[in-house]
Amino acid sequence: MASFNLLSLLLLSIISLAIAAPVVSTDYDVIVIGGGPAGLSATSGLSRVKRKTLMLDSGVYRNDPTRHMHDVIGNDGTVPSVFRELAREQISRYNETTTMKNATVTSVFSVNNGSYYRAIVSDGEEYTARRIVLGTGMKDILPITPGVAEGWGKGIYWCPWCDGYEHRGQSFGILGSLSDVMGSVIEVWTLNQDIVAFVNGTNTPEQQGALAAKYPHWEAQLKAYNVTLNNETILSIDRLQDGSTNNDTAQDLEFDLFRVNLADGSVIERGAFITNFPDDQYSTLPRALNLTMDGTKIKVGTNMKTSDNGIYAIGDANSDGATNVPHAMFSGKRAAVYIHVELSRLESLSAVGKRGLSKKGLEEEANELIGDHLEAMLKRAQELSTT
Numbered sequence: 001m002a003s004f005n006l007l008s009l010l011l012l013s014i015i016s017l018a019i020a021a022p023v024v025s026t027d028y029d030v031i032v033i034g035g036g037p038a039g040l041s042a043t044s045g046l047s048r049v050k051r052k053t054l055m056l057d058s059g060v061y062r063n064d065p066t067r068h069m070h071d072v073i074g075n076d077g078t079v080p081s082v083f084r085e086l087a088r089e090q091i092s093r094y095n096e097t098t099t100m101k102n103a104t105v106t107s108v109f110s111v112n113n114g115s116y117y118r119a120i121v122s123d124g125e126e127y128t129a130r131r132i133v134l135g136t137g138m139k140d141i142l143p144i145t146p147g148v149a150e151g152w153g154k155g156i157y158w159c160p161w162c163d164g165y166e167h168r169g170q171s172f173g174i175l176g177s178l179s180d181v182m183g184s185v186i187e188v189w190t191l192n193q194d195i196v197a198f199v200n201g202t203n204t205p206e207q208q209g210a211l212a213a214k215y216p217h218w219e220a221q222l223k224a225y226n227v228t229l230n231n232e233t234i235l236s237i238d239r240l241q242d243g244s245t246n247n248d249t250a251q252d253l254e255f256d257l258f259r260v261n262l263a264d265g266s267v268i269e270r271g272a273f274i275t276n277f278p279d280d281q282y283s284t285l286p287r288a289l290n291l292t293m294d295g296t297k298i299k300v301g302t303n304m305k306t307s308d309n310g311i312y313a314i315g316d317a318n319s320d321g322a323t324n325v326p327h328a329m330f331s332g333k334r335a336a337v338y339i340h341v342e343l344s345r346l347e348s349l350s351a352v353g354k355r356g357l358s359k360k361g362l363e364e365e366a367n368e369l370i371g372d373h374l375e376a377m378l379k380r381a382q383e384l385s386t387t
Helices: 002-019 037-047 080-094 160-167 178-188 205-214 218-224 325-351 359-370 373-385
Strands: 028-033 053-057 098-102 105-111 116-121 126-134 138-140 172-176 195-198 228-230 234-241 257-262 267-270 272-276 279-281 311-313
Touching: 028 037, 028 116, 028 325, 037 053, 037 080, 037 098, 037 325, 053 126, 080 098, 126 325, 160 178, 160 272, 172 178, 172 267, 178 195, 178 205, 178 218, 178 272, 195 267, 205 218, 311 325
Parallel strands: 028 053, 028 126, 053 098, 126 311, 172 195, 172 272, 195 228
Antiparallel strands: 105 116, 116 126, 138 279, 234 257, 257 267
């Protein structure tokens, strides 16, 4: 019996070695797709722990139309292109492990159920990595109304934290459906009190019901705020003055001026607008990869991981509820920390003879070992990065 047990153990050892998952050899540990604030932050975080990283940047950025970034501590008022250039310059110090290329990724494939991933760019080049980070961003779906696209990011904007302060105290307009008006009023009331909401024909019973579901007393609230509702169809919006050249830099004021041309022949002038337009994924990759979506956003957990265990989504593209530069940077750093810890745990398990576990088994054990310690690791990493 003893010899039988010994033989059984020997056979099990041989079988275990035979089916042991080999360490996959890839070009990189991580491929980061997107070179905006989120992708740059993830690339920086991975570089600092010497993870072999490739950042692929298409050169398209959601905040490119805006004049300056705001509410970004230490970079308030920085031109977005200057910010990216400075970030790239800093990351370039880690060229021993990190590569940044200007290229558009056309497809990503999971190989052997996520053992690794293959990314193909528009010129046909292919790269492989153990993990993928999508910092591919969103695109704003602007109406075809003449003048909106031309003024986008320059007096016509969607984020009061990003652009509202420079237009404080000015005549103001809201562009979008009636159901979104009250939320915008609440956001901008501390900045602008002369408000006209141009709802462009959406003041309908259905829209009123949708607004009442969110704000039961919306009519009284708009009256209290002295907000004018205008339901006329907008024919066009003309720029009368450009805040890029008409400004007071000492007071942080930009004096844009627009004329709204309405279907009834009337015109109304406004200094700036906040918008409520829909958006969607800029890249086709998330849906091509069949990632679970939350509306138009890629659904992620607190670790920025998507429904594919080896793919992370950061910045505006993900579902964690914020769209701004500080959020993008935070989410990129968080993904970088989690990926490094996860890969390190997997490497550690492999080094002590756990290679016979399936990929899923390795990941489950790695996640169990990470457990609640991830928050402490993230905090520690962030503290160290500021010292």
